[in-house]
Amino acid sequence: MNRFTYHVLSTGGQPPAKWLETMGTVHKDVDYIHIREKNATAKELLNYIDSLLSLGVPAHKLIVNDRVDVAWTQTIGVQLAYHSLNAEMVKDFFPSLLVGASVHSVEEAHIATSAGADYLLYGHIFPTNSKPNQTPRGLSALEQVVEASTVPIIAIGGILPWHVPLIQQTGAAGIALMSGVMNAIDPLLAIQSYRKEEIHGQV
């Protein structure tokens, strides 16, 4: 199997100086850094991208939430949510753009995959404070999405370090972490505590 991949998402609830610094600290240990600041303007997003690049984060690790125009002009990826332009339209007009789609069911996964999404975020898998009133989907639902999809599935939501091998066993391609890293006292130690649990070689 391919190397297990790690995405880290900003929470949308931290001051820019704080989360940008955290991303600058953890980026070498992760594959993708998501700028998930839903209230940011296009100009603010450009500033965040500039800051991350000057902190040494390579552009190919950057993914911006929702704003296809920002992603395209900055040659970075985009993460599409339900309220975004749909993946098919985006791939039609911006064929070379790295497009992730956030999905919540096998059906949504089918739609996003046939629309040309490059990978899917699926969750939330475990209970999380970000979604206090929603039942987590669990590992067997994750496994069903993985089996039904032809693109990498990244699990998100309430994932703790000891969950990593369980998620690997579903065939998921990686995990996405938000508060588990961003709100940690030592974010670098936090990401490393996930990576330490990883099973290498055949799962």
Added chain:
Amino acid sequence: MNRFTYHVLSTGGQPPAKWLETMGTVHKDVDYIHIREKNATAKELLNYIDSLLSLGVPAHKLIVNDRVDVAWTQTIGVQLAYHSLNAEMVKDFFPSLLVGASVHSVEEAHIATSAGADYLLYGHIFPTNSKPNQTPRGLSALEQVVEASTVPIIAIGGILPWHVPLIQQTGAAGIALMSGVMNAIDPLLAIQSYRKEEIHGQV
């Protein structure tokens, strides 16, 4: 001189059914319809565009606020604000896109013009409830911006029907109306009351 042009902007404060209906009523008497719904998601903007097209508004009259990606995928224009991607970047990546820029000084007008903006919105010219604590810029400032610019200047802000000939005399290419039309009891009568004041032929 070219025909004096009319832009109508949604206020961002009306229920979609209401302002969409108004646009469906007035579009034949105006040149551009702006979807200026700052809190709308990309998907909501697509729905508004679909609604306007099905109300008979031609795509070439449509301009969406800020979202270059929505504009590009729908083949409509975009109106850029200070917090948006800048006009130069947009014209670099989307050369055929109709790009309007909102400016507030001769200097900003210079920057937007050399960046390739197709027209500029300049204001606010007269006192308006939309900008209660800001001094209006007035007609002579408008005239200075017109003289300093090589692209059409559209005046915005607190414009009443009797102002139309005064604005024409500055050399401005047209006016943009918001509450004066959108909040009128009879929006079609409102736009016509502006057009009636227009001086035709040489100003």
